[in-house]
Amino acid sequence: MSETKKNLTDVARQMMSGVVQVHVEGQLEEDIQSVMNPSIKIPGQWSGSGFFVRYLDLEGHIVTNAHVVRNSIKVEISSMLTSEERFEAEVVGLVKNLDPDIALIKLGNTELQRFKKYAIQDIEYLKLREGSSPFRGEEIKAIGYPMGMIEPNVSGGEITNFVSGSEYSTEHFVTNAAINPGNSGGPSISDDGTVIGLNTAVMMNAENIGFITPASFVKIIIENLLQHNESYFAGMGGKLQKNAENFNPLLKQTQARGVIVAQVLAHGFLEAAKIQARDVILAINGIEFDRHGIVIGKQGLYRHQNIYDVIKLVPIGEAVEITYQRAGEVHHTRAVAMRNPEKGIPSIPIISERKYLEVFGMIIQQLSVEIIDGMRDIDANAQIDMIQTIDQEEPVLVVTQIHQGTQADKMEWPPGELIIKANDTSIQTLSEFQNILEQNRGGAVLLECRNGRIGYFQIEADADFRSDV
Template sequence: MNRFLRSPYAKTAGAFLAGVLAVAAVLALAGVLHGVPGLSRSGAAAIADAQAAELPGLGPNTIADIVSRVGPAVVRIDTTVQGERYVDPFFNDPFFRHFFGDQFRIPMQSEERRGLGSGFIVSPDGYILTNEHVIAGADRIEVTVAGRDKPYQARKVGADHDLDLAVLKIDAGNDLPTIPLGNSDSVRVGDWVVAIGNPYGLDHTVTVGVISAKGRPVTVEDRRYKNLLQTDASINPGNSGGPLLNLNGEVVGINTAINAQAQGIGFAIPSSTVKAVFDDLVQKGGVSHPWLGVYLQQVTEELASYFGLQDLSGALVASVVSGGPAEKAGLRRGDIIVRYNGSAVNNPNDLIELVGGTAVGSQVEIEFIRGGERKTVTAVIEAKRP
């Protein structure tokens, strides 16, 4: 007989193996080992069951039902930008361009650049929401609607660079499929969401994930996004402008940005932001952003010591725009703003958020510190200059 089987460890090993098999059998019977081949049902079925349990009345085909119902309202947006290609005799050297600029660049030929994005129809007569960066600078915009024979020429109705939102219009009758805007404020971290778009030109691609965070500030080039929804639903180039849907098939966000350094992290503009500015985009062609006319700086320990402050709270006015609301109200460089219309200002971001939530034309009280003394002025918030 094998020496191992006669050794003192044989009983222990046999007991351990028997215990593992017993636990596996119990787990399989209890349905815990979903997705393990040969043991129980698939992980996808488990997820569907969980969704149905949490949302009474929704069956295991919830995602498929959503896609079938609202998917036809998701459109593909192709753009064309005309330009010229140049030859630079200085090989684009920044030293020479500093002195000579572009005066020696030689135009060689016309160049056509193409772009791709997504969007979705919000009215039966052809109004479409998308990102501003999808159609920025485009000379030609084509919209492809599922089930239609050919693309439609679209015109830009309104756009806003800072919010990265745009409204397009196509003339394709009055019976187009639509997707309703939902309430992004009620979305919770962990809620299931569905993204539909055209990543890499793969039309009507569907991905599923959850809301992984809310209120994310993200900076991409010259855009400073605020209050974005973060999701792990796959979002790739070409998804921009497409809808992020809740399990009722309502839009809770517009897919906007991805994190190039991370996999599985995407961001969407909340539908509450879209609702607040949609009428202005359609009726006025743009959005009036509130503006105070100051450049701000964080209060550091050195600055606090210089100004004789007890703490680092407040927003230091680094400069004042000539003729702006702040200058008209009497604010100067070096003032430290500590309250805005009754709300505490602990840092520059606080003031930016407070001003951003103020209606253009409103009168606001601004409390600040100058020369160790607290002062108060009244300013009238104006629309941001182009």
């Protein structure tokens, strides 16, 4: 045991030189004001960790957490190889909804050459582990720059558990190695000299429980970003449900196995594969599933990887074989892995991507997950109305702020109203609304909301519709 620890310590000491500190200037995204009124920008500074990643013949590419660089305006890195010099980095891409919490940044050629000039040795590019996953009890080291330290910190621990993914989340390793603010984005390494995953988060109010994003997911995100400019995983493109013995007569099965397709989304993966509702998915690329959607096999004794974990590890654009059962007969079909189709109510976590229109004393935006979440602290009843629209395929406009003394305020319009019509014409986007306003300059517009509320607004001939559409 002592020899293993010594070897791992030596490995960590060598790999430590490939870990960098990430310094960020950006906009604070948590503030409710910026959610309800995107014109409000609240600046901030913070830091995290990252590491130079070995991928094909690329140079200067660094993996970090998406939350470290999301809503950044300026990103710099520093390294123990270059004293206290800082180098400006570009964001290649990131997973905007932070699941998984992965981003890829890089040093442009000029900054990369400057880095090499100052570096006391060659850049240590870290290799992502491929194939086998760590096992419970495997010893690891987590490397990073916690709490803004200017030198990298190495904390020891082991893999203690695994958390399966779902339709909305990805698999994580659980560790008792210390992962603190600022440490996230660095690598967790094993004594084979590879990165087993990306330090991601610590569970608050729990002792010695941290989470690591598996290297396999990091690799897929890198490939999707660099090859397809897609910061997404492949998705099922539908809803699944667990199977049960009760369904055997209906599905013409002798034993409940595989998962039932409950819904097929338009323009998604299952539709492309010509899968129908009530088909039973038995396997993907030869990997079989039990009635719970858990992978069948030896690994299932120790891990609960499921059907969502399997599909997410297929690169976007790669052909996938599906084995399914319909009316008791087994069939095989193929389709290309693709991201899930976008819904009308998206997540818009990037502040610069939040478009709005300021008119009649109102801030009007496209309804998003962030707005729904923020409405909880403003009007819980309005939030309930919004939640009912969450699965619709078309966008919807929402009033997020009312200014005092304006037309909207005098008609006592509250924040949270969902606008569906303007002058009896259905509208779903800001550009559609703005076109109607332009066409009726010097006149009026009748707005109608989802709950029946109406508003009659006068449009001045020289009105300046403040917007970021």
